[in-house]
Amino acid sequence: MTQVNKEEKYDRQLRLWANSGQSSLESAKILIIQPTSTTSELLKNLILPGIGHFTIIDYDSKINDVDLSNNFYLGDDDLGKSKIDVLASNLQELNHDVSYSIQKIDPSQGSIEDFINAQNDLYWSQFDLVISNYQLESLITKLNDLKIPIMIINSIGFYGFLRIFKSTFEIYETHPQSLIDLRILSTWDELQNYSDSIDLHSLDIEQHSQIPYLIIQLKAVENWRLNHDNQLPTTSQEKKQFKELIRSWKKDHYQLNFDEAIDNSHKIFNNVKIPSNVKDIFSHIDEYYNDFNKRSVFWILVKALKEFVDLNDGFLPLSGELPDMDSTTENYIKLQNIYLKKAQEDLAKLKDILIKLRLKLGKESLPISDEILKNFAKNSKFLYFSQNSNKLIPLNFNKIFDESHNSLILLSFFIIERFQKDTKKFPTLQNIDELIKISHDFVTSDDDSLHLILHELVRSEGQELNNIASLMGGIGSQEAIKIITKQYIPLDNTLIYDGINSVTERWKLD
Amino acid sequence: MTTRKSGLQAVLVLLVGAGGIGCELLKDLILLGYGEVHVVDLDTIDLSNLNRQFLFRQKDIKKPKASTAVNAVESFNFQKTKLIPYQSSIYDTDLFPLSWFKQFDIIFNALDNIAARSYINKIGLFLNKRIMESGTTGTQGQAQPTFPNKTECYDCVHRETPKTFPVCTIRSTPSQPIHCIHWAKSFLFNSLFAEDEISSIDENSENQNLGTDNKDEIKNLINENNELNDLKKSILNENFTNKVIEKIFQKDIEKLLLITSLWKSRTPPIPLNVSQIDLSKAGDLGTGQNQWTIEQNLKVFIQSTKNLQQRVKSGEKEIEFDKDDEDTLEFVASAANLRSFIFGIPLKSKFDIKSIAGNIIPAIATTNAIIAGFSALLSIKLFNNDIGTQIEESKSVYTSQGNSKFVSPSWLTDPNPNCASCSIPRGIINIDNEKTFQDLITALVDKYGYEDEEISISLGSKLLYDPDFDDNKERKLLELGIKYGEHLSISDETDVKKTIDFYVELNQDGEINLPDLEIPNKPKVEEQKDENKEDEDEDDDFELLDDNNDDVLIIEPVEPVEKRKIDSKSSDEHLDKKQKI
CATH class of the missing domain: 1.10.10 (Arc Repressor Mutant, subunit A)
Known part of the structure; x- marks a missing residue:
């Protein structure tokens, strides 16, 4: 298939995880140990969006009547054929971009467990994710040492169970709801000068209605500080008065830009420079950055970010994103350029720091593209990190x-x-x-x-119900994609589904 | 020999939609063992469906979704569910009159747009049918059962109406990329390739949102229309493409510049001087995600216009904009960008323009599997016990990232007492449409006791009668468009009784049969609405997302992203279809 075709075929998902996510997916190899209805459904949902390669390990067996009623990837014609062959090839039918391999285990020669325990590190290292329906301790320990994530997913009767073993989650493309950060309370020279160049009250009504709302907010904050001992509104009463202040500046009832300034005024006073998730990550720098074995690209970037913050008055790099607002193109583009320039300057500073860091690391450094750095800087407020002990029986x-x-x-x-x-x-x-x-x-x-x-x-006699398997397979595949693309906030790390009450619950087992 | 079927085997299901959720749901429903499933979908299969609609293969492209899906599941139809596909619009009242819906025990919505969901919702209200509603957007989704008049219905929740732009912003004074995209798609493309005649601008009409009372500007708009009409007539001529370019990117802009009042506080546009653009610099276009240079945009515009012209030559009468039709997409993308360039507005990539012009909502297999799974499993509760227990035990679920759950379930809530759909009485009216409108008015007044014909009657959104507008009284109902399957709503102009809604069925016996209805009085109007809104603003946690699909809402009044409860957005599973109405 040509590239153009792929872009069209995967259009709806490229809009979620972009080319970077898609190429991670297309180069990923996963292993399914002893496929069940649940993991077959899961696999289906990974084959459709174009996972690179899947491997299935299972006992060699012939398809019987029970198999047929259990697994809808097997058809009546398949009776008596090798189950694993038919299953893999029927699944691959869903998407010819995907390749697969199978590992048949002859029960007379030993168990799957024996096979698993006999494999060396090289064997396991080819996989980006291993999926199984039971927690085999020796495998969990081995994969944990190799930093290969393993997903345990199972359904019995009306209940479902999902647990992810992954030593750390280090994610910067978390897809927050919005990257917008206007910093009304801490302007920089260009923004302040632009704002000062506008004399709001002397403008004619047409111009007055085209002043971007964030300039109105900026001026309202200045005005408030002037009349309130340089303090900001804190109580909800004061915040109401602040809105009233903006409203009183309207020259006409229908000025949308003033409405926008009022509607978005609650966002001004959130004055947190470093959110708690980032503070927490900073507190782990010594442990992760200083340890050669734990120092990933993520931690080199985090180390640089921390130095950036220390040099920049405690601020993270500006994302540079502006919301849509009522304004002339001219005013909007001026503002956009001011924010963009600041974001670029911040990025350049961060890059300088990173270059020095990598020089210091010398051979121990890892390649980091400008694209990654840019993405990291943009998302720096929304980093996600967590570590897991991966004990089979958790302490908590x-x-x-x-x-x-x-x-x-x-x-x-x-x-x-x-x-x-x-x-x-x-x-x-x-x-x-x-x-x-x-x-x-x-x-x-x-x-x-x-x-x-x-x-x-x-x-339930250990049987899977098709519908529970389908739902759990959906959840498992969603999480598998997050792990493989290193995007979105993952399920960290265990979930139970109760199909009788339609309830899910998740915990961090530690 | 037939034996009495039991449990779900005895249940007759209507599944509306065989797309992303629909494929998954069809599989789930037959694996649950429902007795009979009717599947309705108008669409055929596209390449871009294959990343999630797992019942379809590449060889199925262009085949109807409904029958292809039904054929695909037969191989695992273990419990012999009877399956009946329809490749039709659900709005087709010949095929699907109200009475047709009566046979079903439950309706599953697997739809991609608000209009169709709302339509099914009303059917549910007329016939007292339970509906399992579902929708996904990217990684988010939700499923919800509704019991007519007993729990919240689809229309009980306010959905943001799409933003529209005044004509003058689109045609004379664009300031954002979206304005130019709207212009390229809805005005330019439609004028040249889709419509017979460009709809005229009526300067005296109050209905048209011109957004300006500048006489010169309005006059210019009218002239532009006329000239474009003339140009369209020469579509088969050799120099059509050049003429189009010269007119829309140069002459029209020069004329706009003459209206100096427009440019007092705006940056004036700069007409495009085509002769100064060196097309040889265009080079390789790259993938659709690159932003094209101005040379590339012009090159693409010329090529796509010629392709479209060729298609008209070969007999295609009307070409509709379709984001999966490369010629139409490239025409709109390049035209929008050239216009943006002229007005000093940032350009966009074809990939981005496709998303905005095509109302694309991201869609993936995983979320669809989860939501379809919930939809199917939640439905089991609807066939046990009495209805009270069913409602008590039923839940709606929506995906959630913000708490210890993976999805958040919530108990069903009561109907919104102000809901425009379910708070009003409704029924079926059976008439002979050879009768006159006066006959209908008289019958209504007699039956329901309105005061002195103080009512207003609307057919859909069209007003047919009110006390100040009685032109139609002597006309036949048929002439007024009152046909089978239409909705008539009757409002009390004295503001006492609630509005009522009728579904029209026909007889040929010269009768007007009105249903027995108790029409309750209107509740007292609530005040303080604004105050409540203020309070919500205060709370940061309740802030809904600035969704990057917001752009999508603007172009067509079709499928806004629904904003429901906290942290949940549900809507249209994939919006790659035209609205099916």
Whole structure:
């Protein structure tokens, strides 16, 4: 397929994650261990947008009647054929841009677990994401060492479980709702001079109606400070008065620019220079930047950002974005240039700092393109970082169970997984007491509702319901795309879906 | 031998839309085991659907969505759901009269525009049908069941009406790229290729939002129209392209400059001097995401105009703007950019212009799978127990990034008492449209006790009668356009009774049958609305996003992004279709 065609075919998603996200997706390789209905649905949703390559590992088996009623990627004609062959090729039918490979395991030669444990680092390093329906401790440990994310996703009956093991999330393209940062309260020379060059009250009505609202706000702030001991409005009463002040400057009821100034006035007083997420990231610089093994591009950029902030009165680089506003083109473009110039100056300063940093690092530095730097600077207010311990049994388990009722579903998945690991079979109603016993390995407290949930899960005999699988596959694929494109705020790191009550809940297991 | 079907096997479903959500939903519904599903979609399959509409393959492009989807799911139709596809507009009252909808137990909306959702909503209200509503925009989405008159209906929530621009801004004094794009698409392209005759400007009309009372400017607008009409007649001539360029980018601008009053406080435009543009500098155009130079824009404009001209020559009578039709897109993109250049407005890439002119909403497989999944699973609750319990147990869900949930469920809320759709009484009126309008008025007054014919009657948005406008009284109902499937609304001019809404059905027996309705009185008008608005402004957390699709809202009054509850925006799953009305 030609490039033009791809642009057309992927048009609707390029508008979300742009070319950078699309090329990450197209170069990504994922591994699915023992596909289920849920992970087949997940895979479908990754093949459609054009994931690069998928590999499936499964036991070699022939398709039987039960398979047919369970998995809609298998058709009646496929009866008796190799399940893994048919599944992979039917899935790939969805998008010929995607390639695949399969790994058939002969049960007489050993288990999938044996195969997994026998693979070396080189084998695992080819994958950008590994997806499985159970938490195999040896695999989690190994992938954690190699910094390869693993997603555990499973559905049983009406319940769904999703957990992501990824040592850190380091994301700058978080897609915030808006990048606009007008800094009405801390102007710089060009902006101040432009504002001073406008004598609002002497303009004729036509010009008066075309003054961009942020200039009106700027002047209102000046006026307020002058009459209030250089203080800003703080109480809601004062903020109302501030709006009244702007309203009183109207020369005509229908001046849209003044309405915009009033409607957007609440945004002026948010005077946080460094939001808490960025402060938190700064507090990790020593740990991540100074450690060669942890120092990613993200941390080199963060280190540069911190130095920038220290040199610039505590401000982050300006994004340079302006909202639409009622104004003449001339006024708007003047303002746009003022903001753009400031953003470019900030970017240039940040680049200088980065160059020095990378010189200092010498060979240890990593390549960083101007495009990445620019994107990082623009989004610097909205960085996302989190670290995970990736312990199979999280330390904060007890705390979570004290706080949330839905966590019992989470616990139940852990219990059933443990039971299956120990006995190699899915529990029946006769095993409920044993299951309750296992629960004490995880948490200290007892809860009667645990019986009900376990009962519900066991009753399903481990079967997936197509609709729950479809929904969980949707959620899993959404998160897989976030991991692969390194865009958007991820699900960090565990989710439960209760299909009986249509409720989801998520926790950070740590 | 048939046995009585039980559970979902006995349920008859209407699925409106076989697009992004529709494909997923169809799969989910048959895997749930619904007995019979009728699928309606007017559209055919496009290349840009394939990134998410998983029932379609490249070989299916141009085939109808509804039947292709139905064929594709047959291979896993394990519970033998009966499937019936229709490649038709849901508004088609010949195929889908109100009575046709009566057979369904539930309607699933998998639509991409507000108008169709609202239409189905009204059908639901007329027939007391439950609707499962759904929509996605990018990574956000929502699903919501509605019980007519018992829970919030689709129209209960105020949706932002799209911004429109005064004619003068578009035609004489543009100041933003959007103005030029609107001009290129809705004025220039339509005038030259889509319409028979350019609609005239009536300087005395109050309906047209000219946005100016400058006599010279209005006169100029009228002249421009006439000249363009003349130009259009020469569309088959060799030098058509050059003439167009000369007129719209040079002569029209020179004329505008003569109206000096326009440029007192504005930067005047600079007419394009084509002879000074060196087309050989245009070079390679690159991908659609680059911003073209002025040379490139002119080159593209010339080429696309010639292509369109060629298509007219080969017999295409009307070419409609379609963002997936390269000739039309490139014409609009280059024309908009050339105009922007003339007025000193920043240029845009073809990629961006496509998004604005084509009302494109980003859409991906993942969100559609999630929302369709919820839509299907929430529907199970609608077939257990009594209706009270169903409502009690039902939830709506919307995606949410801001809290500990992945999606936020909420209980269904009561109908909005001021909702323009569900707060008013409605019913079916059965008439012979050979009767006169006076007959109808008399019947209404007799039946519902209006005072002295103090009512107003509208057909859709067209006023047919009020006490100061009785021209139509002696005309036949048919002549006034009162046909099967039309909506008539009756308002009380004495402001006592609530407005009522009728769905028109016909008989040939010379009768006017009006339904038995209790028409309640209007509630007292609420005041203090502005105050409430102020309070919302105060709260930063409640701020809705500055969506970059806001641009999209402006061009066509079709599909605004809906702003619902906090942190949730739902709307149109993919807006790549024309409005189907």
